[in-house]
Amino acid sequence: MKQISIFLLVSIMLLQAPIAVANDSASAxxxxxxxxxxxxxxxxxxxxxxxxxxxxxxxxxxxxxxxxxxxxxxxxxxxxxxxxxxxxxxxxxxxxxxxxxxxxxxxxxxxxxxxxxxxxxxxxxxxxxxxxxxxxxxxxxxxxxxxxxxxxxxxxxxxxxxxxxxxxxxxxxxxxxxxxxxxxxxxxxAPSNVKELRQEFRAMLDMWRESLEQGDIAKYLSLYSADSHHFGMGREEWLSSTRESFDNKRFESVILEDVMLVAHPEEPDLYLSRFTQVLASIEGLPKITTKRLYWQRSDADQWKILIDDVG
Structure with missing residues (x-):
């Protein structure tokens, strides 16, 4: 009788174990x-x-x-x-x-x-x-x-x-x-939880790159928030400089290397893309810059650049 009781107790524990794991949080x-x-x-x-x-x-x-x-x-x-x-x-x-x-x-x-x-x-x-x-x-x-x-x-x-x-x-x-x-x-x-968000974020960064490469200033500017910051210059100065750069486009392609995509640990829906931007010039050596773009993602899955910075 004692052996049967022990067998039943072990069986119950084994049956309950998967349930406990399934209901546990990701931290465990x-x-x-x-x-x-x-x-x-x-x-x-x-x-x-x-x-x-x-x-x-x-x-x-x-x-x-x-x-x-x-x-x-x-x-x-x-x-x-x-x-x-x-x-x-x-x-x-x-x-x-x-x-x-x-x-x-x-x-x-x-x-x-x-x-x-x-x-x-x-x-x-x-x-x-x-x-x-x-x-x-x-x-x-x-x-x-x-x-x-x-x-x-x-x-x-x-x-x-x-x-x-x-x-x-x-x-x-x-x-x-x-x-x-x-x-x-x-x-x-779980790793599978970040896959869709990574693809969504990378698609927005690719859109930014393509608009720059294609000289599509309307699409390029549409990716920036109305109150975006560009350190070293005011927004109007940045808009003027950007329009001038697109009007006098002097590169053939835009390549993004060593792309890092990271979510901010404390600010909901804030994300950082950091990468090496290589502008292949039509006149000589490529122009290489390390850039940081801080993006905000809205509830409607709209992505806008809040900060455009280097380094």
């Missing part, structure tokens, strides 16, 4: 079957993607493998003393958004608090400036070897990793190429 998916919702398209040139999750004090590293995004490892980190959500200089908060490493610094010439390695980020970026956020000097760096055990909230706004961990990462971090996405909490989804 096995790692191989989940990915961050932000990473829509990653170019082959980008070998590592960092996502700093402030709620769990965790730095996640991902790699792109033949179109799939896989988590490689994760490590403890410290963020700003006053938490995430930087708005102004000296608020001791860590900014949230999509950033890129700009350079690798020789920490032997810096204060000991920066530890074994330091990599400045491009805060404030175009979206931060659009929102009038101020401040500077947000880095990914190590820790003071004489005071290595830092609490989760401890920096002036930077992301700080244990020295042994940032040394392990150093070879993977490429200036002007490696993205560092800072989110409160990672939104995990």
């Amino acid at each position: 998916m096995p790692t191989i079957h989940r990915m961050p919702a932000y990473l829509l398209e990653i170019p082959e040139a980008v070998k590592s993607i960092l996502i700093a999750e402030t709620e769990t004090a965790t730095m996640h590293r991902f790699a792109s493998d033949d179109g799939d995004v896989l988590e490689v490892d994760q490590r403890y980190m410290s963020i700003g003393l006053n938490g995430p959500g930087k708005e102004k200089a000296w608020d001791k908060r860590t900014p949230l958004g999509i950033y890129f490493i700009t350079e690798s610094l020789d920490t032997s010439k810096l204060h000991a608090k920066y530890g074994a390695a330091a990599f400045p980020l491009d805060y404030p970026n175009a979206w931060d400036r659009f929102n009038q956020r101020t401040g500077y000097g947000i880095w990914l760096h190590g820790v003071d070897p004489d005071n290595p055990n830092r609490p989760a909230r401890d920096t002036d706004g930077c992301l700080a990793l244990p020295n042994e961990e940032i040394v392990k990462l150093a070879g993977e971090l490429k200036p002007l190429l490696t993205p560092v996405i800072v989110a409160r909490e990672i939104d995990w989804v």
Whole structure:
């Protein structure tokens, strides 16, 4: 009788297990079957993607493998003393958004608090400036070897990793190429969930490229929001410059290389396309520019460019 009871108990547990998994959230998916919702398209040139999750004090590293995004490892980190959500200089908060490493610094010439390695980020970026956020000097760096055990909230706004961990990462971090996405909490989804959105986003970027290549200024301008920003010039100045460029078109083709498509981790329906634009000139050498376009997607699936920036 006891054996029968045990058999029945095990059978019930086995029957219930698939139901529990089916009803679970994406955050509890096995790692191989989940990915961050932000990473829509990653170019082959980008070998590592960092996502700093402030709620769990965790730095996640991902790699792109033949179109799939896989988590490689994760490590403890410290963020700003006053938490995430930087708005102004000296608020001791860590900014949230999509950033890129700009350079690798020789920490032997810096204060000991920066530890074994330091990599400045491009805060404030175009979206931060659009929102009038101020401040500077947000880095990914190590820790003071004489005071290595830092609490989760401890920096002036930077992301700080244990020295042994940032040394392990150093070879993977490429200036002007490696993205560092800072989110409160990672939104995990199944890879199939991003496919349709990626295709939709890529179609809009292709439309932008084609309108530029074909000299179709009406279609080109229709992709920009009525209040779009173009840093370095006002909107009327930008419109005048754009019309002049289309009237005096001096290139044969437009090629977009190393295209990265990313969703903003904190702003719903805000997306970034970053790529190398190659204008094949009819007169000589091609003109090569690294561009960033920030797009807003409406409820009606309408995409408009809010910010046109370089870098």
